[in-house]
Amino acid sequence: MRFLHTADWHIGKKLHGYDLLTEQEDAYRQIKAIALAEQVDAVVIAGDLYDRALPGEDAVAVLDHMLVDLNRQEHLPVLAISGNHDSAVRLGYGREWFASTHFYLKTTVAESLHPVTVGDTQFFLLPYFEPFAVRQLFDDPEIRTVTQAMVRLVTAMKAAFDPAKKHVLVAHFFAAGSQHSDSETLVQVGGLNAVPTDLLRDFDYVALGHLHRKEALQSEPTMKYSGSPLKFSTSEADDTKGVWLVDTATTPVTVTFKPLTPLHDLVVLQDSFDHLMDPQQAYPVTKEDFVTIGLTDTTPISNVMQRLKTRFPRIIELKRVNQLTVTPKVMTTQETQRDPLTLMGDFFEQVTQHELTAQQQAWAKTALQAAEKGAKK
Template sequence: MKFLHSADWHIGRTLNGYSLLDEQKHAFKKMLQIAIDQQVDAVVIAGDIYDRAIPSTNAVTTLDSMLQEINLKHSLPIYAISGNHDGAKRLNFANEWMEKSDFHLTTLLDEAFSPVKTSEVQIFMLPFFDPMDARVYYQEQGLDADQVKNIHTITDAMNLVLPDMEKLFDPNKKHVLISHFAVSPSADQEIELTSETTSKVGGLATLTAQQFEKFDYVMLGHIHTRNASPAENVRYAGSPVKFNVKEAKMANQGKGVDIVEVTSDKIERTFFEIQPKTDLVVLEETWDTLLDPTFYKTQPIDQAWFAITVKDFDRSKHINVRAKLQEIYGTVVELDYENVKRDDSPDVAQQNLSELSPDNIVDQFFKTITGNDLTQDQKELVDGIFVDLRKED
């Protein structure tokens, strides 16, 4: 059986206010063409289908169109699970009639113990869940109350869930798992290079590859780079789109999908890269370099989005930095500074805030960020706001 392994679509994602829907639509078309060209038997979406639990109308209609094109127009089965960004209960609808068209969507823990069976493979689908979900499930299963109370971490839960799945194994078939968790190579190794809220998997506890060793192959979502895969048979597909600067800095890793072919005697995996429609380019240069034509003419001006860090910038220049950079480069989705040089005016960060009036704090903050003083109109606006706040007190 041949799968297209994808994950972390995050439909509806934005980048500092810029919609990524067009980029996601582009990646989807490329992904679908890969599936057709490679004559896959199914498309896997290993969680984080949407970017948020309550997606926007545009996100819902976009995903609906994508899923219809895969499943109805091209008659390709879909194996999808919910991730930590998805609203599991909101996604859990119409399962019975969806399965009639080979659209298998698992969002709840109790559904994970009903594998999909083909002539060669058992496909287990384990959505993202937290330890409390496992407590509820095992309490309903009649597990001893003390054992239920001992489910505190995701590792505690998995030590029950995975063996229960293994009891369902058909010895005559390969066993494939689709899931959405942070999985490390071993207990003493942490996952780096993640797209979650910190560089250590969003602060989430990680599982280990050894816990999944009974499965022939595990298709994971949650970490946005395939290079974080903890074992040869426990793999992340990575996200199909660059979602932030951290991911853009890992440009050499590429974004794309895996084609996974499972046969009775072997499992083969091939990575297919997806080129972005509008790339996200990260520049970290001095102000003089950024304004130097010999430098910026080598950049994909007006063809890409730019995330720019200005090094050693002198705030005394008193210029509108973003406007100047957008005049040269086009769309600047993120602007930051490194080792900023300041003029001789007082720095609010170096003063005792109790010695400054609220108006002065705002004035100093504005100057720190923009390099300019507040105009008279802006000062009057700030003053009016603080007057109104005092009235409410």
């Protein structure tokens, strides 16, 4: 069979205050188009359908439309699990009757031990979990880490393997050797949630969610993070987002990446303020793209964010590339007794390595006169 592997939709997420529902709907349409064009037999969503446990009404409506469209309108089997951003209880409401339309949504660890069979493949759907859930499931007080929990879970899953079929694990966790990006919630404490990939080698394919880069497990040809459909942080600006197509007819399974094109991209620009504001300077962005700017200037710039937004309306981050290292100057008694404007000018030059402009000197003089006038009242 052939299935599509995606994850980390994070419906309802905002990017530095900007709503992403329009971008998420566009990404979904591309995912559906790939699924139909490739004639997949099922769609796998490996957790984090929502961005938070209590999603807003708009986010609920958007995800509901996506799932109904995919499963009821296009008649595609959907296999999904809850992630660490989802509320397992809320997301799992109604899952008992969802299966009647081949929408298999699993939100408890116990359900992962009973595979869902589609075509020639058994799917073990393991939602995000904490060790105590597995400790309670097996009534074993010795289970205290994710690794110990996975040893017990994988052993139980292997006992349910049908040797005549392929076996796929769908899970949402941090597998050993992968790398985080900034937009993931870092839930590990001392490596608590890291799962050794060696524990997973008896599966023909492992469809992972939780990390937002598809490259997170490059050394594992049959264990993949799909990555998020959108760029959710500046650290992902250079990433190519997409989904995996998995064919189980071969041994090992055949895995093919299908890219998605962002409706509005996330772009990092690094240049001087004058160049950025120069209309003759062309940059690979549109008015609707999200932009992170690294300023190369070392001088202060008044109202810098507001002025940059006149050209790049969706700035999500602004930082200085060339930070100055200042060594405090030790002043003599005579130097400290100089007039305030001279002291301020010296301090400004020490900090910025630039002299005050005539305009800045005028502002400073006006401010000093106002302060002195107020002190005499």
